[in-house]
Amino acid sequence: MARITYVSRSSGAHDRRWIALLSSAGHVVRDLGGRIDVEEIRASPADLIVAGPVTDALPAAVEAAVAPVLAMVWAFDLLVEARDEAVRARTVEALRRAAGVHVDCAAMHALVAGLGVEERRISQAPWGIDTAFFAPGDDALRVATPFTVLSTRAWEPLYRIDLVLDAFARARRSVPEMRLVLAGSGSLGPELRARAGAPDLAGSVRIVGRLTPGELLERLHHADAYVSAAQSDGTSLSALEALSCGVPVVAPAVGGNPEWISSGLQGRLFAADDEASLADALLDLRTDPHLHAAAERRGSILERADGTRNGQVFLDAVEELLHPR
Secondary structure (H helix, E strand, C coil): CCCEEEEEECCHHHHHHHHHHHHHCCEEEECCCCCCCHHHHHCCCCEEECCCCCHHHHHHHHCCCCCEEEEEEHHHHHCHHHHHHHHHHHHHHHHHHHHEEECCCCCHHHHHHHCCCCCHHHEEECCCCCCCCCCCCHHHHHHCCCCCCEEECCCCCCHHHHHHHHHHHHHCCCCCCCCEEEECCCCCHHHHHHHHHHHCCCCCEEEEECCHHHHHHHHHHHEEEEECCCCCCCCCHHHHHHCCCCEEEEEEEECCHHHCCCCEECCEEEECCCCHHHHHHHHHHHHHCCCCCCCCHHCHHHHEEEEEHHHHHHHHHHHHHHCCC
């Protein structure tokens, strides 16, 4: 049993997942509750600090210098926030000083290694999902209804829900009967609701708010496709949930997405931030003869997406830092 301090800017579902995993291994976890404060980190004795995103939580954890630090790469930190030169310089220095770095896809692994982190200090595994829970439903639920696309990402600038709506409107010019189910919420709510009610989308978009896991599963069972337009992704858990349910995914060719999705059985990739490319991908997928090949699609990602297996890789990395060989 070890004392572990968990440092992050948020207290969301991903944070709770990591904290629960560490606790399940018998460790005593002190969660700073979304606060990043060097003095607060120093105030609590720890055997290990787990810190991410690497653009802010990691530099603070390294500066505190009270215990070895395991850096957690969140993808958007390196792909988006580190574009700023000052942020990038601070982040690179912190990564090089971290005892270990955990990433969730090969793209992030290569990026971290390219920043000067030795291979021996990098561990890699997707965050993983509950593949037993996210399982295919009855294909008849999809076949009997108009082509339906599901979006579940947060209504924040990073996730480009505006692009999803614009591209969907473009696709409807060719197939007016298409439907979009828009789940989630966020700071862009007023703008996105107004866009969903515009004449070129009238009657085609259903807004359902935040979903419980059970509600999400039901929506996936009724969806013909899942769409994401996020500007950055490592391994997207929402995409894995869709694929595990046998639902094809339409996503931008960024970060870890190409490691899970090819323009074939798993869905379609499109050019990031490109409305026409996304619209074309939706239309192309709609006529794909493998559209409802749920079992084959699920099988293509099942082993790699297993949360229990992947969680153990993370715990092994923690153990290695606590008890170096």
